[in-house]
Amino acid sequence: MDNRRVYLDHAATTPVAKEVLEAMMPYFSEKYGNASSLHAFGREAKDALENSREKIAKKLNAAPEELLFTSGGTESNNLALKGIAQNKGKGHIITCKIEHSAILAPCRLLEKQGFTVTYLGVDKYGTVDPSDVEKAVRDDTILVSIGHANNEIGTVQDLEAIGKITKERGVLFHTDACQSFTKEGINVKKQNLDLVSINSHKIYGPKGVGALFIRDGVKISSQLQGGEHEKNLRAGTENVSGIAGFAKAAEIAGEKENARVLELRKRLIKEILFGVEEVKLNGHPEKRLCNNSNFSFNGIEGESILLRLDMLGVACSTASACSSHSLMPSHVLLATGMKPEECHGSLRMTLGRDNTKEDIDYAISAVKEEVANLRRISPFWRK
Amino acid sequence: MDNRRVYLDHAATTPVAKEVLEAMMPYFSEKYGNASSLHAFGREAKDALENSREKIAKKLNAAPEELLFTSGGTESNNLALKGIAQNKGKGHIITCKIEHSAILAPCRLLEKQGFTVTYLGVDKYGTVDPSDVEKAVRDDTILVSIGHANNEIGTVQDLEAIGKITKERGVLFHTDACQSFTKEGINVKKQNLDLVSINSHKIYGPKGVGALFIRDGVKISSQLQGGEHEKNLRAGTENVSGIAGFAKAAEIAGEKENARVLELRKRLIKEILFGVEEVKLNGHPEKRLCNNSNFSFNGIEGESILLRLDMLGVACSTASACSSHSLMPSHVLLATGMKPEECHGSLRMTLGRDNTKEDIDYAISAVKEEVANLRRISPFWRK
Amino acid sequence: MYSKDVMEHFMHPRNVGEMPDADGVGEVGNPVCGDIMWIYIKVKDDRIEDIKFKTLGCAAAIATSSKVTELAKGRTLDEALDLSNKEIVESLGGLPPVKIHCSLLAVDGLKEAIHDFLAKNKRPIPDKLEKEHQKIKAEKCETGSHDHNDQ
Amino acid sequence: MYSKDVMEHFMHPRNVGEMPDADGVGEVGNPVCGDIMWIYIKVKDDRIEDIKFKTLGCAAAIATSSKVTELAKGRTLDEALDLSNKEIVESLGGLPPVKIHCSLLAVDGLKEAIHDFLAKNKRPIPDKLEKEHQKIKAEKCETGSHDHNDQ
Ligand SMILES: Cc1ncc(COP(=O)(O)O)c(C=O)c1O
């Protein structure tokens, strides 16, 4: 094997694209003004901010005024959930069991504060049944928050069907679209979305930048107090270079690259499923993000396979790393009905812009080799 | 006059220094991993994060574990104030009237939530009398938050004297050091600080990055829920490039540059006070940030002088711009005892790394010229 | 933030000055709010023959002051009273919404000068103008607690 | 995150395998927790003559398993029972604090194998070992609700 480095963890974060970095560069040391300043330096910054807002809003079919910049997906989710909850004062929230921790953790906090939260289950593919949402809506329901695409298994939800229900029932609808933005169509009008969380570092933009779409007229309580930035909803000097990069990243993302990645991903899944014994594909066979693959290998543990692949230059992720972060099996895999003992050998490989066919073929052989190596020392493997 | 552009608004934000940008570059498109990832890309990011933490903590005489990264000064202040308040549940907070809005706005929110807040007054120079802090401490006081240096008038407070009092009285002590970090000595041990807010974009680092020092053992409630980043106190994928830049910025800041800027600033103040009629220096004659100057010109309004200087390429700031942001005169100038009508002609000029003696001389003539021009059309000026 | 025309009038205001022998003087604004305008008119045959102003205020206040004097000069008093704030703002290529407030100063000043001229000459004052005069005199500075984006 | 020695043992574990004619077998761990170790010993004159293991688990579990077999081989049973987790971890150049938990598996496995050997041969089992045996058998998988840094 050669000395390749193959990054297959694009769901965790992405490199900053060349075009994106170029779009950011002027805002570090030349047009460095504070967007609140009245002078020319400030106006340059303000212009960059508003142009960026326009570009990103367009991608969601939203108005620029409906987009607010944050420090990332976590902040966007926190603002959406707590901002709506605090504004309403009390009530019931519907979410689902496979949400990202940046949804689940705020929900648990809101429960402690007296809100009630329903965590909907999913089927074995990780799909939320829209009729479950319908059944769960109560008179005091204030918000439905269902993530567009899952970060671990890539399953994509039917936002349009859920949006129909929330509209009918007069309930606000939020989606965490951090994984799906630019990969799956998001159209706030068609999908009847009231709030959408997105971030930059999953789409070849810089880390530390996110946004929240808030439909015009939807009232939300600010979570960061200070100056009157972002329509008084998010205080703090705007990260102009980061935001300009985020906008560029949104702009350059496109169907063509998604289709290319999808082909590579299909190849990867096919080769692993046919080339390795006792392996299972987690997530939905079709309704999944174009770049996501997630496998469970019997008889081995996630961190081990991850680290052995890492030694071969292949970077992936596991939801099952035994560390302080997760002594527990992945809540996502558990929710799809897997037993804890089946969850430990999961491996997520998420593809991206820089991956070539050669990279994927290299990764496939690496996986085959290391699964075999680990099974050789595993008590569960006696063939 | 030539076509110079002279940026004199370094208190609002600074350009990213060349060395800082260089330190950031590897973390955009090469070492772009998520610091939570186990693979080599992730470990590179984690290393950058922890090295940065160490460098910045050292500047405060703190341990790296005591430093937590945020999205900026506003978030650091919000986390400090609300985090302590929520952890204690109830009680009394002492702050002062000239704090930045990122302190005052969270305090007002806490008042609504049942906390009581004392806003200490200042003398005509903007100085907080430590004995006022002493007198204000009550049995239920949980926190004293006094900013190290004021963003408008640059007045520096005696943290050591206040820290003695809070230590004696067993009350937590927070300071917003966004303006003073790297300009005035901060030593959490000597000054007995329990919490310190700092940010990057005021010290030639990128925007959108800040930090909060939390003394080991001080309990604080997280304000952003999600993953277990930053010791479970601040969820969200870490902005590695930004943090690396922040650390570099802290590292390259130094006494020599502060002394250089101080000399230029002295020249600026001297020339304006002697060369312009009916002008007053706001803030303290000596205990002020090395780069801050703030004047009030009789008979003219802040935005006007700012925009006319801007036309000459000189970028400054006024606390008195008549816009949605501030139909009101500056709360800082009012607190120093100025009448509203005296507050409108304020002009802040804050110096920095790129300013030369020639820049300052250019700015001095520009100010003289434009003050004269505006007074010529001002009804208050009849000479 | 400001249009080219606003900046042009702000940087090069027309009709700046005082007029010791003015036929009518308007003094509007309030030092507490930070804007004050003094406006002087010379009237001949009910027409504004000459006009001068001095303004302390923001760029919008100065530019609209200048524009008002430019537009009013040569008009009859009635025509001058017809000058609306909207017209001024539009003729300057617009103003940011938050600045509309500052532009009222100039039209008010002109009205006050005409009111002063009519009063001094013991001429009947139209009801509408008298009402506006009372309103202007009663105006206080808007205050409120804002967190400006202090930096 | 892992020391060079840990990675070395993880990538190239010593004494991997099964032993159909083992004198003692230890089976520890729990599929629910995601770590399982099987350890086999061949005993001659109360000395561990040969030792083999198989481990399903994280890198720390595999590396400490390997290290335990390396250190135990050739020791008397008493000496082997003296092997502490601390010793294993130190001899590997340390482990991240959160991984100490995973390293317990290996020492437990060795104890279980010795216990099994003693029991099979109807030999007296030291009190301390019996207590540890009971504790190991009773162990459940640690669970709790954590927000891992899912990405
Ligand atoms: C679905 C989802 N939501 C939220 C987040 C959190 O975003 P950030 O890391 O920008 O805070 C992530 C990624 O980490 C994600 O995948």
Ligand SMILES: Cc1ncc(COP(=O)(O)O)c(C=O)c1O
């Ligand atoms: C004293 C002070 N505190 C807080 C802040 C807010 O920091 P940030 O803009 O990074 O949120 C600033 C600057 O804007 C400041 O000058």
